[in-house]
Amino acid sequence: MSVREKFHDDLKELQEKLLSLGKFAEGALSKSIDALEQQNIELALEIIDNDNEADLLYEEINDFSILLIAKQQPVAIDLRRIIVGIKIATNIERIADFAVNIAKATIRIGNEPLLQPIVYIKQMYEISIKMLRLSLEAYYDEDTLKAKKVADMDDQVDELxxxxxxxxMKINLQYPELMAQITQLSFTCRYLERAADHMTNISEHIFYLVKGRQFDLNN
Incomplete structure (x- = not known):
């Protein structure tokens, strides 16, 4: 195997590691919403306990990327592939952290009946999951059209x-005694909104990879 072929295989391995991290984050986010909706404290605790898997994979991606740069001294688009890999890994790891935050909010709410069905939260989650899947597809395919769709979907999450x-806030005015639960549900909405922002960041990194310059897709 030539040096170039080995480098190509290493880049594919980096890509696969990133997709694995993305799959983990997707699963964690999905479980966190299930835990909240079902008020399943055991599942919430499991999400928190398993977060170290995301941390370890994130560190592995960083170490692997740095080693690639040191050994191969890549230039142009190959260097961008590695740099973008590091940046995307950072965003995905943060998404997994938001799943942990939602799990903690679930634990804080405890067994107190939810004040209402979490309709907006479920809608934000469903769009966010689509964004995450599509952003990973866009990364794998190096497809800016898919990346742009992800950024466009972020507006829907912001509106929700x-x-x-x-x-x-309206419910809080009527039932001030529910302030603690309302606070945790508000935090959960914020975590999903921030997770969607990180998915938009992934899209911007894909544009940088393909086009070779930075794009702001939040405007």
Missing amino acids: YGQAIQEL
């Missing part, structure tokens, strides 16, 4: 976030 917070 605003509606959810308004609704929670």
